[in-house]
Amino acid sequence: MSVLKISDLSIALPKGADRDHAVSQCSYEIGAGEILCVVGESGSGKSMTANALMGLLPEGVRVDHGTAEFGGKDILRVSEAEQRALRGDRIAMIFQEPMTALNPLMRIGDQIAEVYEAHGRHRPAERREKALELIREVQLPDPEKIIRAYPFQLSGGQRQRAMIAMALALEPELLIADEPTTALDVTTQAQILKLILDLREKHGMAVMFITHDFGVVAEIADRVIVMRYGEIVERGTATEVLENPQHDYTRRLLDAIPTGMVPQSVEVAKAPALEIRHLKKTYNTGGGLFREARAVRAIDDVSLTISRGEVLGLVGESGSGKSTLGRAVVRLVTPDSGSVMVGGTDMAALNDRELRAARHKVQMVFQDPYASLNPRHRVMRALTDGPIAKGVPKAQARDRARELMETVGLGADAVDRFPHEFSGGQRQRIGIARALAMDPELIIADEAVSALDVSIQAQVLDLLRDLRQRFDLSILFITHDLRVAAQLCDRIAVMQRGKLVEIGPVSEVFLNPQHDYTRTLLDAVPGGGWGQAAE
């Protein structure tokens, strides 16, 4: 018996968009208690369908054809008031960004209780009780405290649990989850996925799960729909689609996923590009709801070496100190003690003036390709500002910029364009070219491919691999994604709560992890079992 039946749905985009329809002629059903994964890359139109079902389409976007039958009615054609009555009651939705999806000025308990208020259920005192029950059900710690907490006092995973509590409040028949785990750590993601599976079991609701991650699909899906440019290119049960994909696009997406396949480490020269010795950095934080004022050891006596021409993957969850370590190497963060030797210079010991002269030795590629380039500067300026400040003659810097754009595959002519004229993946290539322009001894890539779609991710990883071979680059590759780390790195270092818990060749760490935490991380990788089965 199907809960939702979408027939021939088309959603029109406003004039001037990159295509006419966000979604065109899509038909599918979701049965009671079934989890349907809608998979696609950004811009594939997968979220638009969800928004249409909720009546939350952005300004200018409208349904121009088709029906969505839910509870005996076409919910695309009912009045706004009827739609409002459905929302949060019989259809509920959770979103991608738990950090911004909650009102920062309202207590968690009030935000949950508000769902009952919106639909006129229960008296105010009972609403609080119900909220408390929900908080328990989604396994948030210390419910009595959580109910009075503000969002900023919760971690990302806890916020997503709070969102799920809201969605469950009125026991919806259909839960729409729009990339609910994309912004979360791998272990947190595993917990949230398990929670959704448990709740489906308990409440028997249908789940429409939107994701770009086939690992997640392998973990949770009953049936799968693959979308591209607003059209369904493939559909079937999870096993069918994962093991026997029919469409080229699906195959490409699946291929692009880094699997359990572990590359052989390349033999590297012994000369170190980076030598970190007993590095320490402590932050003193104020008290929060669940913690007293305390000192957080972001980097707790870490020592490691990266040889010339080596790629070292630094993995860990958020808060593990991996980014702080990267920043300490560039001296965006000044460590409390220890040394960071780059090409014979101790970056940790330089004063401001010396530091400015030495900055070019280490260059960073940042996570967000949209925010890390000045939108008002042409690419040429982004690529030449650094070298010119370092003392390279202007003409030479400009020639080098053109050459680098060629190297990263964007073409020399692209230097005259502005960042907004490029896609996310292209911008990340510019970010890489910008780092190379300084002729650094070491490149630090901080989650450099994490914000990219999986097929774009694969291309950027290919580029890094290629560059590393051609220019003998040394890279500190910081990532939370073990599958990505496995693809590029020679050795892997695992950090937990500021400490380096394990370091070794990639095959050793993956196939024979020594530390419990490494095993936990590996187990939490979504679709891990499927990845190995496919080998």
Next chain:
Amino acid sequence: MAIAGAILSRLLKAAITLLAIAILNFFLVHAAPGDPAAVLAGEAGAADEQMIADLRAQFGLDQPFYVQLARYVGNIVTLDLGYSFRQGQPVLELILERLPATLILTLTAFWISLVAGVALGVAASARVGKFTDTLITGTALLFYATPLYWAALMAVLVFSVQLGWLPGFGYETVGSGFGGLARALDILKHLILPALTLGLFFMAVYMRMTRASMLEVAQQDFVKTARAKGLNPATIRRRHILRNALLPVVTLAGLQAGQLVGGAVLTETVFAWPGIGRLMFESLAARDYNTILGVFLVSAAMVIVFNILTDLVYRLIDPRIGHKA
């Protein structure tokens, strides 16, 4: 607990700031050419050297610099702001006499502008792009662009001279002998025109700020969450959008509140309102140094007080403040 500690530390900082301002004022006045003795003597008519010297001795102006500074700071600490030779009254008395009139005027204008500005901003943002929005935005732009003195003069001309609805100047009807409620009503009547005139400009500013802020917050993820809960639009606007949108408005209001004492010079002059602003204006013209210094100090104190109040209001609205390290 945390709030009490925060207030205490703010008050301590405020006292230090105030002292620094007082000392700065002292230097500023002493850097000006001529001294009060010469001015006074000049005003008394024929001034000979002996008379100026006598006056200097009388006011301690013949003392070494540091002695004068120490005496001045000591006086301030004991709330002795000196004597206005011009008005023949202690400065503190003079200021306390004028302060209520100014505060009544500026606080009224402040609340009118804040409440009306936010209300209009919310109304405009709710119907963005429609006629109501255009009307509100256009009117606000007009108020914003109109010079204050011109608006004040026109208001007097229309409502007082032509229509005769409201008194055009003064604080209350002189010699009316009103007491109690009748007096309050009389003051209220006198208050309307100057308060409205003064409030219009800032009303326009708050309106634009609120509108822009509402539109921005409306785009945020948590508003979508609120809609996904099935809340009705009015509740979403009030509970989720407005509260978040008010944060920048409060910042701006705090800045304006600092100007409550000194910012009404023009309005007070046009409407012959016996407030601090006019006192300062007159003292400047007459080189009444003690009074000028006193007014400076009181204005500075007010800025500091309102800054602390703004911070407290901010803490009430935004739970994140005071929690972060």
